[in-house]
Amino acid sequence: MKKMTYEQALKRLEEIVQILEQGSKPLEETMKLYEEATALAAFCGECLDKAEQKITALAGLKPGADEDDDV
Amino acid sequence: MAPLQVLTVSQLTFYIKSLLEADANLGAVIVSGEISNYKNHYSGHRYFTLKDENATLKCVMFRTSAQKLRFEPDNGMKVLVRGRISVYPADGSYQLYAEDIQPEGLGALHLAFEQMKAKLEKEGLFSPAVKKTIPKYPGNVGLITAEGSAAYRDVVSVLARRFPYAQVIFAPVQVQGAAAAASIAAALQRFDELGCADVIIVCRGGGSLEDLWAFNEEIVARAVYACRTPVISGVGHETDFTICDFVADIRAPTPSAAAELAVPSAADEKIRNAMLAVRCSTAVWNFIAAQREKVSALAQSPGLAGPASLIDTYRQRIDLNMLDIDRAVRMRLKGERAGLDILAGKLQTMSPLRVLLRGYSIVQNESGGIITDASQTQQGGKIQVLLAKGGLRCTVDEIDGEG
Numbered sequence: 001m002k003k004m005t006y007e008q009a010l011k012r013l014e015e016i017v018q019i020l021e022q023g024s025k026p027l028e029e030t031m032k033l034y035e036e037a038t039a040l041a042a043f044c045g046e047c048l049d050k051a052e053q054k055i056t057a058l059a060g061l062k063p064g065a066d067e068d069d070d071v
Numbered sequence: 072m073a074p075l076q077v078l079t080v081s082q083l084t085f086y087i088k089s090l091l092e093a094d095a096n097l098g099a100v101i102v103s104g105e106i107s108n109y110k111n112h113y114s115g116h117r118y119f120t121l122k123d124e125n126a127t128l129k130c131v132m133f134r135t136s137a138q139k140l141r142f143e144p145d146n147g148m149k150v151l152v153r154g155r156i157s158v159y160p161a162d163g164s165y166q167l168y169a170e171d172i173q174p175e176g177l178g179a180l181h182l183a184f185e186q187m188k189a190k191l192e193k194e195g196l197f198s199p200a201v202k203k204t205i206p207k208y209p210g211n212v213g214l215i216t217a218e219g220s221a222a223y224r225d226v227v228s229v230l231a232r233r234f235p236y237a238q239v240i241f242a243p244v245q246v247q248g249a250a251a252a253a254s255i256a257a258a259l260q261r262f263d264e265l266g267c268a269d270v271i272i273v274c275r276g277g278g279s280l281e282d283l284w285a286f287n288e289e290i291v292a293r294a295v296y297a298c299r300t301p302v303i304s305g306v307g308h309e310t311d312f313t314i315c316d317f318v319a320d321i322r323a324p325t326p327s328a329a330a331e332l333a334v335p336s337a338a339d340e341k342i343r344n345a346m347l348a349v350r351c352s353t354a355v356w357n358f359i360a361a362q363r364e365k366v367s368a369l370a371q372s373p374g375l376a377g378p379a380s381l382i383d384t385y386r387q388r389i390d391l392n393m394l395d396i397d398r399a400v401r402m403r404l405k406g407e408r409a410g411l412d413i414l415a416g417k418l419q420t421m422s423p424l425r426v427l428l429r430g431y432s433i434v435q436n437e438s439g440g441i442i443t444d445a446s447q448t449q450q451g452g453k454i455q456v457l458l459a460k461g462g463l464r465c466t467v468d469e470i471d472g473e474g
Contacts, residue, residue, distance in 0.1 A: 005210050006208050007207065013347050013351075017347050017350045017351050017354065020354035020355060020358070021350065023354065023357060027362065027392055031396055034351065034355050034399060034400075035399070041348040048344075053231040053235040055227065055238075055239040056238065057240075058241060058258065058265070058267070
């Protein structure tokens, strides 16, 4: 689950909810899915609560592209 | 009086030319007329005739002047032409050497805008069919605007407030002036080459048509069109439309609005996630209940009465598993209580219970259908009355005629 994007985590979480709601998986798998869902929900929450905006410059821009700014 | 002198054609022609060129009035003229016989020569020079009801005037505009034209002149167009009068000896004709052409009525920029819009529209650059979908949860947002500008600050702060998860990759460009269009186009290409952004915002604060001109230039339009990464354009104010807006996958009225369109709101996402988590827990609760029922049904079946110890072992194992899940679900639900309270609060504002608390009741028939009309029941019929607290089972004594 490392390096997952928010979108991937959310998509997987939605999948699991659907599977669980069908209730057709055996006990052990249901447990595993539930654990995974809990972890995914926590990850999503972290993405939203703890993320800090980072700003990077687009590297390799031609020199001189940033002169003569607007007012 | 001197005897008549024999002149060559060239001598005479150059004499006339020198006369015309010496005339201060003809050295700088502005002539109004209608264009005809317009030719855009491959050399870049433009040849045309200006005319009115009674006269025509041959005109030429050399490439260096023609390159500065914002719009493309055409036959029938009413224009003002600035230039000087001189003679073209090879043709033996005088003509207007044009330095600038302005359309009458609309300004040159407006006309250029309309011409570019019509041209690109015809080529299909604005077609809804070629618009790309903006990703819902971009991890990386490309930002093309001027460094230190209000547009930059607006976009960055809206992104930080709404969805700080999205990282900003910033390409500072000129948004105004002769080199602006090329610098915007280059940034778009660079983003696309690197593939480092999930969506790109191209924006600039408000200004005059002249100020916003870079966003109407063909090179920008082509770059936006060629960009495989979805592009959101937010140039100027609500009322400003640019060619870039038309080609972009989404047009936002302002830079801030562009940022709002680029990312979801974290607050909405939290509610959505809490609901998903609740659905998970509920599903597992239901699963446990169903399994319990199955197990006890099996245990009670007479066929299995014999090897009771074996079944007990299995039951115990299942029960242990159930306990684990039970605990996990309980923990989870506890954690979600805060989120749920918010949701519950929202639900409650819509709840009929609030109406009941004010003294109203709901009357239902035996199958639970709501009765709103006396004719839906009959004398001696059974009804239920739902109160804010508890309910009543009643029999209808009499029906009022007012049905």
